Amino acid sequence: MxxxxxxxxxxxxxxxxxTSYMDFINWYWEKRLNALLIEKTPTSEDCLCKLEITNTKDCSSWLNFFFFNSYRDLITRDWKFPPPEIINAIRENTDDFRVSCSRFFETILQSIEARGWVDIENDYYNLLKRCIEDADCGYTVKELNEQLAFIQEKLVEYLHTISSNxxxxxxxxxxxxxxxxxxxxxxxxxxxxxxxxxxxxxxxxxxxxxxxxxxxxxxxxxxxxxxxxxxxxxxxxxxxxxxxxxxDLEHPENIIFGYGDELDRHYQDILERNDNELLKNVKSVKYLExxxxxxxxxxxxxxxxxxxxxxxxxxxxxxxxxxxxxxxxxxxxxxxxxxxxxxxxxxxxxxxxxxxxxxxxxxxxxxxxxxxxxxxxx
Missing domain, CATH: 3.40.50 (Rossmann fold)
Known part of the structure; x- marks a missing residue:
């Protein structure tokens, strides 16, 4: 037996x-904040979100003042607060900042805020179904897939930074x-x-x-x-x-990240639409690789x-x-x-x-x- x-x-x-998704999202925000400081440009953007400095009178010195004096230690250069708290402060400072997120990423952030945890794969599947049901949902299946692929890439990058024997x-x-x-x-x-x-x-x-x-x-x-x-x-x-x-991380090309719920009553509808873009992240298909x-x-x-x-x-x-x-x-x-x-x-x-x-x-x-x-x- x-x-x-x-x-x-x-x-x-x-x-x-x-290794929780919440830890991963915290790491992602820290990377975005660091990039905003290093790049010293009014805009930092990827497919998940866009950070904009609307007060651009003196972008470089203003950034140094806002971040270094208020949120970063001048000596160690470590952040004084968790990155999500700093991002929330930025979002609330509408006079100087504008933060816009994709529907997918906004859903992830809302899950973390409401429950303290998030299931990214499940959120992806729910948004995929909504996209099928509502043509005016504000995003496309292709955009959703591109964002999931980007998250997977960043997740692999993050997991490479941690290990345990x-x-x-x-x-x-x-x-x-x-x-x-x-x-x-x-x-x-x-x-x-x-x-x-x-x-x-x-x-x-x-x-x-x-x-x-x-x-x-x-x-x-x-x-x-x-x-x-x-x-x-x-x-x-x-x-x-x-x-x-x-x-596994040694073979990132074979990593499976998506949804695997063929028992869901909506899954047959997805199959019958004859659109391979809808099946791009089905685990059952990816298992065959x-x-x-x-x-x-x-x-x-x-x-x-x-x-x-x-x-x-x-x-x-x-x-x-x-x-x-x-x-x-x-x-x-x-x-x-x-x-x-x-x-x-x-x-x-x-x-x-x-x-x-x-x-x-x-x-x-x-x-x-x-x-x-x-x-x-x-």
């Missing part, structure tokens, strides 16, 4: 990496630990135990028998990383294999398997692939590692709610997902 470990951005964050022993132990039959679904338990060669209900029944206990060791473990960083490579064992399903997806399918078909979820939100942007995994006939268990905050609250319920959206068979969902009492925190 095998184990599939689904690794998402929360895995990197648990290793101290600032950190290794968390508890996570590694969880990856390679013995199976506990108590985690298996009612429907899949017999298939799993027949494959293992045991007839027991829990790990405790064979815990003291070395030979029998060893049968519960995973034969193969695939770390299916949805991240572009190399953090998952810090985890190795004789039976561990790595699959960077969305590509490498062997990663086929390697995953071969793993799923090889033997019964348990799923461990480490740091993946299981949101709709990966719904197609996750549905393939979760409803596969060989899947016998889906076990989540959830986050617990200092105040005692946790995100287990939110996580399983997201997992449920990746199922079309809710009876199967209730049987395969391991209850909270048997799960652990990251």
């Amino acid at each position: 095998n184990r599939l470990v689904i690794i998402g951005n929360g895995f990197d964050i648990a290793h101290g990496l600032k 950190q290794y968390i022993k508890e996570l590694h132990d969880a990856m390679i630990t013995f199976f506990d039959p108590a985690d298996f679904s009612t429907e899949g338990r017999k298939k799993a135990l027949d494959n293992i060669g045991l007839d027991i209900k829990s790990y405790e029944e064979v815990e003291s028998d070395f030979e029998e206990r060893n049968k519960l060791r995973p034969e193969r473990i695939m770390l299916l990383s949805f991240n572009y960083t190399a953090t998952a490579k810090n985890y190795n064992n004789f039976n561990i294999e790595h699959n960077f399903i969305h590509g 490498t062997r990663h997806y086929h390697d995953m399918l071969e793993f799923l078909m090889a033997a019964p398997f348990q799923v461990l979820i480490m740091g993946h939100s299981c949101g709709n942007s990966d719904r197609t692939l996750l549905n393939t995994v979760f409803e596969h006939e060989n899947c016998v268990s889906i076990k989540s590692f959830y986050h617990k905050w200092a105040n005692g609250s946790d995100n287990y319920l939110e996580l399983v709610q997201n997992i449920s959206r990746n199922f079309t068979n809710m009876r199967m969902f209730r049987d395969r997902v391991v209850n909270k009492e048997q799960c652990k925190t990251m």
Whole structure:
């Protein structure tokens, strides 16, 4: 029997990496502010936003006064405040500045302001659907795709600036630990135990028998990383294999960044419009550019398997692939590692709610997902 470990951005964050989209947007704003200072021109523009200095009486000295004296340390030249706060101050200073953002980027900023986080891929898909429904929405599919490509390019640039060789022993132990039959679904338990060669209900029944206990060791473990960083490579064992399903920073040409929700009721409408520009960032299409997806399918078909979820939100942007995994006939268990905050609250319920959206068979969902009492925190 095998184990599939689904690794998402929360895995990197648990290793101290600032890999959230909000961290990325903060970095982007800092780059834009630095460029405005270095270029010393009234306008700084890319496809996401345009920063304009409308007070141009003495652009160079005025910039130095406004930024260096008010927002930047004169000695260290570090920003005194987070870049988004400085940008907000600029936006509010309508006498001297004008800031204009694309609809896509404005949506991203609104998500961060309202929720404190953002799912760029999901925002992209929602705007794509709106563009189809409303010809007067103010942007085109081509412009939306160009902006997503630009964000991808900048995201890769940002991720190259951070890395971690950190290794968390508890996570590694969880990856390679013995199976506990108590985690298996009612429907899949017999298939799993027949494959293992045991007839027991829990790990405790064979815990003291070395030979029998060893049968519960995973034969193969695939770390299916949805991240572009190399953090998952810090985890190795004789039976561990790595699959960077969305590509990695060493091969940026193969990175997949887009939407993957073929279960969405609007997706068929997108297909029927016979416009390849609409399908440019469909993950299912992009999967065909490498062997990663086929390697995953071969793993799923090889033997019964348990799923461990480490740091993946299981949101709709990966719904197609996750549905393939979760409803596969060989899947016998889906076990989540959830986050617990200092105040005692946790995100287990939110996580399983997201997992449920990746199922079309809710009876199967209730049987395969391991209850909270048997799960652990990251």
